[in-house]
Amino acid sequence: AQTVTQSQPEMSVQEAETVTLSCTYDTSESDYYLFWYKQPPSRQMILVIRQEAYKQQNATENRFSVNFQKAAKSFSLKISDSQLGDAAMYFCAYKGNDMRFGAGTRLTVKP
């Protein structure tokens, strides 16, 4: 079965700085999607960014970008110019035949 590993339970970043959240996954499938979801405190989980495995180009959404290394099965999220509103739990997710989520990384942003 596919697994998703987020090795950083907690991360901290200074406002306006850059932070990278790590995610690795294990799969034998060739066609799949990868996601980063954000869950702010007491608020709804929302999609941050998605990546199709067949696309070599890394996805970018404003201040959020990914480093997708298919051979290494790595999918890290980079947040540039961090803002106080970026503080949240971040979940890495995999969608192939099954949907899998990592355990999450709690990001704190220091003013």
Next chain:
Amino acid sequence: DVKVTQSSRYLVKRTGEKVFLECVQDMDHENMFWYRQDPGLGLRLIYFSYDVKMKEKGDIPEGYSVSREKKERFSLILESASTNQTSMYLCASSLLSAPQGETQYFGPGTRLLVL
């Protein structure tokens, strides 16, 4: 915007009670999902549904059942609540057709406490 709503934000129940958690989406999505979220474990899939009256077991279906009588509504049922079912429950929906269908839209969650 896609809207997914859940009937309760907080719920307190007694052991042995039958519990109903309701989820409604307003974007005509075919797929609907129920997850439970626990610290250190992330989200784990309980059940999902690709169509009305259709259901599939996820990774942890034991102690749960579901009902989908209408496309927009997906209910999670705890037949006899137990303390180990104390958790946050998240509902999600998505379109069937790829690639947009791969993105899930989540409800606000129901925090259930079983005493």
